[in-house]
Amino acid sequence: MTPETHTGLESPRGVWWKPAHKAEKVWVAIAFGWCMVLFAMMPLWHLKGGQNPSGIRRKVDPQAFYQRTQEFITQYKIGEDRGLPIVAPPAGSDVYLTGLAFQWTPILQLEKDRDYVLHLSSLDVNHGFSLYPMNVNFQVVPGYDYGLRVKPTEAGDFRIICNEFCGIGHHVMVGRVIVVDPTAASAETGGSR
Numbered sequence: 001m002t003p004e005t006h007t008g009l010e011s012p013r014g015v016w017w018k019p020a021h022k023a024e025k026v027w028v029a030i031a032f033g034w035c036m037v038l039f040a041m042m043p044l045w046h047l048k049g050g051q052n053p054s055g056i057r058r059k060v061d062p063q064a065f066y067q068r069t070q071e072f073i074t075q076y077k078i079g080e081d082r083g084l085p086i087v088a089p090p091a092g093s094d095v096y097l098t099g100l101a102f103q104w105t106p107i108l109q110l111e112k113d114r115d116y117v118l119h120l121s122s123l124d125v126n127h128g129f130s131l132y133p134m135n136v137n138f139q140v141v142p143g144y145d146y147g148l149r150v151k152p153t154e155a156g157d158f159r160i161i162c163n164e165f166c167g168i169g170h171h172v173m174v175g176r177v178i179v180v181d182p183t184a185a186s187a188e189t190g191g192s193r
Protein backbone atom coordinates (compact mmCIF):
# COMPACT_ATOMS: atom_id res chain seq x y z
CA MET A 1 0.00 0.00 0.00
CA THR A 2 1.50 3.32 -1.00
CA PRO A 3 0.69 6.34 1.12
CA GLU A 4 -1.35 9.01 -0.61
CA THR A 5 0.60 12.10 -1.52
CA HIS A 6 -0.87 15.53 -1.86
CA THR A 7 1.25 18.42 -3.05
CA GLY A 8 0.60 22.11 -2.61
CA LEU A 9 0.13 22.43 -6.34
CA GLU A 10 -3.16 20.60 -6.25
CA SER A 11 -6.38 22.01 -4.86
CA PRO A 12 -7.00 21.02 -1.27
CA ARG A 13 -9.49 18.25 -0.65
CA GLY A 14 -12.65 19.02 1.23
CA VAL A 15 -15.64 21.26 1.01
CA TRP A 16 -14.29 24.48 2.50
CA TRP A 17 -14.89 26.47 -0.69
CA LYS A 18 -18.59 25.69 -0.68
CA PRO A 19 -20.88 28.36 0.82
CA ALA A 20 -20.80 28.37 4.63
CA HIS A 21 -23.65 26.79 6.53
CA LYS A 22 -26.11 29.17 8.18
CA ALA A 23 -24.98 28.09 11.65
CA GLU A 24 -21.39 28.94 10.79
CA LYS A 25 -22.38 32.40 9.60
CA VAL A 26 -24.28 32.97 12.83
CA TRP A 27 -21.22 31.99 14.88
CA VAL A 28 -18.95 34.24 12.85
CA ALA A 29 -21.41 37.11 13.41
CA ILE A 30 -21.53 36.41 17.16
CA ALA A 31 -17.73 36.22 17.38
CA PHE A 32 -17.35 39.47 15.43
CA GLY A 33 -19.94 41.19 17.63
CA TRP A 34 -18.09 40.05 20.74
CA CYS A 35 -14.79 41.30 19.33
CA MET A 36 -16.40 44.71 18.92
CA VAL A 37 -17.61 44.63 22.54
CA LEU A 38 -14.10 43.83 23.78
CA PHE A 39 -12.66 46.50 21.52
CA ALA A 40 -15.07 49.07 22.96
CA MET A 41 -14.19 47.97 26.50
CA MET A 42 -10.56 49.06 26.11
CA PRO A 43 -11.25 52.82 25.88
CA LEU A 44 -14.32 52.49 28.11
CA TRP A 45 -12.36 50.78 30.88
CA HIS A 46 -9.63 53.36 30.57
CA LEU A 47 -12.12 56.17 31.18
CA LYS A 48 -14.64 54.51 33.49
CA GLY A 49 -13.05 51.49 35.04
CA GLY A 50 -10.03 53.08 36.71
CA GLN A 51 -7.90 50.17 35.58
CA ASN A 52 -5.48 52.11 33.45
CA PRO A 53 -5.06 55.46 35.15
CA SER A 54 -4.13 58.37 32.95
CA GLY A 55 -0.77 59.20 34.37
CA ILE A 56 1.53 62.10 33.71
CA ARG A 57 4.49 60.88 31.74
CA ARG A 58 7.50 62.89 30.85
CA LYS A 59 11.13 62.30 30.13
CA VAL A 60 13.50 63.00 32.94
CA ASP A 61 17.18 62.57 33.60
CA PRO A 62 17.49 59.68 36.12
CA GLN A 63 20.05 61.61 38.19
CA ALA A 64 17.84 64.69 38.22
CA PHE A 65 14.87 62.66 39.38
CA TYR A 66 16.95 61.10 42.14
CA GLN A 67 18.11 64.60 43.15
CA ARG A 68 14.48 65.74 43.27
CA THR A 69 13.65 62.74 45.46
CA GLN A 70 16.49 63.68 47.83
CA GLU A 71 15.20 67.25 48.07
CA PHE A 72 11.72 65.91 48.74
CA ILE A 73 13.15 63.71 51.52
CA THR A 74 15.00 66.61 53.12
CA GLN A 75 11.87 68.73 52.99
CA TYR A 76 9.38 66.36 54.63
CA LYS A 77 11.43 63.79 56.54
CA ILE A 78 9.91 62.77 59.89
CA GLY A 79 11.99 59.77 60.86
CA GLU A 80 13.95 56.74 59.80
CA ASP A 81 13.49 53.02 59.58
CA ARG A 82 16.65 50.92 59.21
CA GLY A 83 18.47 53.77 57.53
CA LEU A 84 15.66 54.61 55.14
CA PRO A 85 14.02 57.99 55.59
CA ILE A 86 10.32 58.16 56.39
CA VAL A 87 8.74 61.08 54.60
CA ALA A 88 5.34 62.59 55.33
CA PRO A 89 4.44 65.04 52.57
CA PRO A 90 1.44 67.35 52.99
CA ALA A 91 -1.81 66.32 51.33
CA GLY A 92 -2.17 67.48 47.77
CA SER A 93 1.56 67.59 47.15
CA ASP A 94 3.84 65.89 44.69
CA VAL A 95 5.41 62.76 46.09
CA TYR A 96 8.64 61.30 44.75
CA LEU A 97 9.63 57.66 44.89
CA THR A 98 12.81 56.36 43.29
CA GLY A 99 13.47 52.72 42.60
CA LEU A 100 17.11 51.73 42.55
CA ALA A 101 18.98 48.47 42.89
CA PHE A 102 17.82 47.29 45.35
CA GLN A 103 15.57 49.57 47.33
CA TRP A 104 12.65 51.96 47.13
CA THR A 105 13.43 55.33 48.59
CA PRO A 106 11.97 56.91 50.64
CA ILE A 107 9.35 55.29 52.89
CA LEU A 108 6.17 57.25 52.32
CA GLN A 109 3.69 58.20 54.97
CA LEU A 110 0.44 59.37 53.42
CA GLU A 111 -2.94 60.30 54.79
CA LYS A 112 -6.05 58.36 54.03
CA ASP A 113 -8.59 59.96 51.66
CA ARG A 114 -6.21 62.73 50.59
CA ASP A 115 -4.96 63.32 47.07
CA TYR A 116 -1.34 63.08 46.03
CA VAL A 117 0.57 62.95 42.80
CA LEU A 118 2.93 60.03 43.08
CA HIS A 119 5.98 60.35 40.83
CA LEU A 120 7.70 57.08 40.08
CA SER A 121 11.02 56.64 38.35
CA SER A 122 14.18 54.60 38.48
CA LEU A 123 17.80 55.54 38.90
CA ASP A 124 19.22 52.53 37.08
CA VAL A 125 17.18 49.74 35.48
CA ASN A 126 13.55 48.78 35.07
CA HIS A 127 11.77 48.03 38.34
CA GLY A 128 8.21 47.02 38.99
CA PHE A 129 6.06 48.87 41.50
CA SER A 130 3.65 46.42 43.05
CA LEU A 131 1.72 47.56 46.09
CA TYR A 132 1.10 44.66 48.42
CA PRO A 133 -1.46 43.44 49.37
CA MET A 134 -3.39 45.70 46.97
CA ASN A 135 -3.45 44.76 43.32
CA VAL A 136 -1.64 47.83 42.02
CA ASN A 137 1.14 47.42 39.46
CA PHE A 138 3.23 49.89 37.51
CA GLN A 139 6.41 49.82 35.52
CA VAL A 140 9.15 52.04 36.87
CA VAL A 141 11.40 52.98 34.00
CA PRO A 142 14.63 54.98 34.18
CA GLY A 143 14.42 58.21 32.22
CA TYR A 144 10.66 58.54 32.62
CA ASP A 145 8.74 60.31 35.34
CA TYR A 146 5.46 58.48 35.77
CA GLY A 147 3.08 60.67 37.77
CA LEU A 148 -0.01 59.03 39.18
CA ARG A 149 -2.90 60.75 40.89
CA VAL A 150 -3.46 58.63 43.95
CA LYS A 151 -5.82 58.72 46.90
CA PRO A 152 -5.21 56.09 49.58
CA THR A 153 -8.53 54.57 50.55
CA GLU A 154 -7.32 52.35 53.34
CA ALA A 155 -5.10 52.96 56.34
CA GLY A 156 -2.30 50.50 56.91
CA ASP A 157 1.31 49.58 56.46
CA PHE A 158 1.81 48.49 52.88
CA ARG A 159 4.75 46.98 51.08
CA ILE A 160 6.10 47.84 47.66
CA ILE A 161 7.35 44.68 46.04
CA CYS A 162 9.58 44.89 42.99
CA ASN A 163 7.94 42.72 40.38
CA GLU A 164 10.37 43.28 37.54
CA PHE A 165 13.56 41.24 37.69
CA CYS A 166 16.30 43.82 38.19
CA GLY A 167 19.33 41.88 39.36
CA ILE A 168 20.84 39.82 42.14
CA GLY A 169 18.99 41.67 44.90
CA HIS A 170 15.62 41.78 43.18
CA HIS A 171 13.92 39.60 45.79
CA VAL A 172 14.96 41.88 48.67
CA MET A 173 13.75 45.06 46.98
CA VAL A 174 10.86 45.81 49.28
CA GLY A 175 9.64 49.30 50.11
CA ARG A 176 7.02 50.70 52.45
CA VAL A 177 4.01 52.95 52.22
CA ILE A 178 2.31 53.86 55.46
CA VAL A 179 -1.21 55.21 55.23
CA VAL A 180 -2.48 56.92 58.35
CA ASP A 181 -6.03 57.88 59.10
CA PRO A 182 -5.89 61.42 60.51
CA THR A 183 -9.42 61.06 61.87
CA ALA A 184 -8.51 57.96 63.91
CA ALA A 185 -7.47 58.69 67.50
CA SER A 186 -4.46 56.37 67.55
CA ALA A 187 -3.02 56.97 64.15
CA GLU A 188 -0.10 54.63 63.71
CA THR A 189 3.07 56.16 62.47
CA GLY A 190 5.99 54.26 61.12
CA GLY A 191 8.68 56.27 62.83
CA SER A 192 9.52 58.67 65.58
CA ARG A 193 8.03 62.08 65.13
Ligand code: CUA
Pocket (backbone or CB within 6 Å): 099, 100, 101, 102, 126, 127, 128, 162, 163, 164, 165, 166, 167, 169, 170, 171, 173
Ligand atom coordinates in the same frame (compact mmCIF):
# COMPACT_ATOMS: atom_id res chain seq x y z
CU1 CUA B 1 13.86 46.10 41.40
CU2 CUA B 1 13.36 43.86 40.90
